[in-house]
Amino acid sequence: MDFTVITDNFTYFMIGRYPQGAFGGVALTLYLALVSCVLALVGGVVLGVASYLPFRPLRWLVRGYTHVMRGVPLLMVIFWMYFLLPLAFKQPVPENWTVIAALTLFTSAYMAHIVRAGIESVPIGQREAALASGLQPWQVMTYVVLPQALRNMIPSFVNELVAVTKDTSLAFIVGVSELTHIATQVNNRELTHPAEIFLFVAAVYFVICFSLTQLSRWLERRLSWGAKIL
Amino acid sequence: MLNYQFDWRVVASGAYAEWLWQGLLLTLQLAALSCVLGFVLGLVVAIVRMSPVAPLRWLAQAYLEFIRNTPLLIQIFFWYFGAYEVLPQTVNDWLNQWPFEFVAAVIALTVYTSAFIAEDIRSGIRAVPREQMEAARSQGMGYLAAMRFVILPQAVRITVPPLIGQFLNATKNSSLAMTIGVAELTFQARQIESVAFKGLEAFTVATLIYLLVSLTITAVVSTYEQHYLRPGGVR
Numbered sequence: 001m002d003f004t005v006i007t008d009n010f011t012y013f014m015i016g017r018y019p020q021g022a023f024g025g026v027a028l029t030l031y032l033a034l035v036s037c038v039l040a041l042v043g044g045v046v047l048g049v050a051s052y053l054p055f056r057p058l059r060w061l062v063r064g065y066t067h068v069m070r071g072v073p074l075l076m077v078i079f080w081m082y083f084l085l086p087l088a089f090k091q092p093v094p095e096n097w098t099v100i101a102a103l104t105l106f107t108s109a110y111m112a113h114i115v116r117a118g119i120e121s122v123p124i125g126q127r128e129a130a131l132a133s134g135l136q137p138w139q140v141m142t143y144v145v146l147p148q149a150l151r152n153m154i155p156s157f158v159n160e161l162v163a164v165t166k167d168t169s170l171a172f173i174v175g176v177s178e179l180t181h182i183a184t185q186v187n188n189r190e191l192t193h194p195a196e197i198f199l200f201v202a203a204v205y206f207v208i209c210f211s212l213t214q215l216s217r218w219l220e221r222r223l224s225w226g227a228k229i230l
Numbered sequence: 231m232l233n234y235q236f237d238w239r240v241v242a243s244g245a246y247a248e249w250l251w252q253g254l255l256l257t258l259q260l261a262a263l264s265c266v267l268g269f270v271l272g273l274v275v276a277i278v279r280m281s282p283v284a285p286l287r288w289l290a291q292a293y294l295e296f297i298r299n300t301p302l303l304i305q306i307f308f309w310y311f312g313a314y315e316v317l318p319q320t321v322n323d324w325l326n327q328w329p330f331e332f333v334a335a336v337i338a339l340t341v342y343t344s345a346f347i348a349e350d351i352r353s354g355i356r357a358v359p360r361e362q363m364e365a366a367r368s369q370g371m372g373y374l375a376a377m378r379f380v381i382l383p384q385a386v387r388i389t390v391p392p393l394i395g396q397f398l399n400a401t402k403n404s405s406l407a408m409t410i411g412v413a414e415l416t417f418q419a420r421q422i423e424s425v426a427f428k429g430l431e432a433f434t435v436a437t438l439i440y441l442l443v444s445l446t447i448t449a450v451v452s453t454y455e456q457h458y459l460r461p462g463g464v465r
């Protein structure tokens with residue numbers, strides 16, 4: 001084992017060619033994960049709330065969408081975006097946005113389930129009380145149910161962030177220079193230390209994801225006792 | 231909106247349809263192999279994870295955390311590019327009997343799946359109320375007999391649906407094997423795209439096949455749950 005290949009390329013692993021070129025590496029991995037996860041949260045709330053609207057075709061549409069997204073590999077969705085986005089916009093689309101679009105569409109379906117579970121976790125009495133005090137159904141959702149539901153789903157949201165961080169590694173397939181892509185690049189250049197390179201990269205992902213997992217467990221304990229941290 | 235000429239005949243029959251079919255077979259092989267092997271490995275890890283010896287428990291816990299908190303793609307690359315550096319020569323020789331990219335994909339998928347299966351097994355056992363164990367012991371059964379005749383039969387029933395779900399996950403995860411050149415379904419769709427420029431058709435068919443697999447598995451799980459699991463407990 002000879003880890004000089006890591007120390008020699010350390011900044012390349014962390015930030016890519018920045019500041020000479022575009023930023024990449026761990027920085028890009030985190031950026032892709034965060035942006036997609038936040039967009040997917042918005043998508044998940046829209047889908048989750050839509051599945052409660054009293055309009056049957058819309059509910060079927062939402063169910064169909066989540067079933068399809070949860071039934072196919074993420075790699076498929078990435079390829080779809082890779083082919084469809086340029087056709088739809090009639091011009092080349094930057095690879096970063098291809099990946100963010102794919103991750104957002106894919107993760108929204110999982111987020112929708114989390115949002116639904118969050119909404120279910122709010123006691124029915126809350127809804128009844130709100131209706132009884134004269135709020136409109138949409139007000140009940142926006143002012144009473146959703147704020148509590150979102151608070152309950154914070155740990156699951158952090159878990160989803162872990163999943164998305166791992167999923168960003170697939171961006172390598174369309175040539176986005178995040179951590180996995182840089183690892184394969186360095187590996188192709190050096191050819192002599194694949195085990196060291198991939199163990200190191202695994203360790204980097206592990207540090208990010210394990211910290212988030214622990215954060216999610218801590219939040220779950222704090223929130224489940226009804227403690228007010230937010 | 232889309233300026234694209236679809237030509238479904240290309241993928242409906244002939245060589246490209248054959249490619250997709252071969253790809254599906256390889257996808258199912260990968261998923262089945264890694265699920266069966268992953269179950270064996272996962273069972274071992276789950277047992278070690280619950281053993282009374284603390285260092286063993288920590289070891290199993292560390293394994294689970296490491297596997298679950300690193301991307302599958304990196305694990306595939308590690309086994310494909312890097313494992314020969316770390317493994318003993320005899321193991322390398324033995325593994326080289328088969329096409330290496332397939333072996334690497336199976337190992338990576340097996341290890342990855344085993345971590346999730348181990349957690350499923352553990353939560354299955356924990357889902358059986360502890361009073362069951364106490365009641366069995368008070369009837370005069372030993373620990374092993376109580377496990378064998380009371381706890382495990384119930385735990386297995388609870389664990390079956392998530393285990394079938396793991397097969398679906400393995401099917402989806404096996405798509406990553408294309409990155410090291412295993413000619414499974416996604417790989418074949420990509421091939422058709424680059425050879426015949428019929429990417430949209432090929433990926434539509436591949437997507438529909440994945441959906442068919444997932445719908446079948448969802449149907450199996452819900453049938454099982456209706457027959458063997460009732461709300462409010464195990465029949």
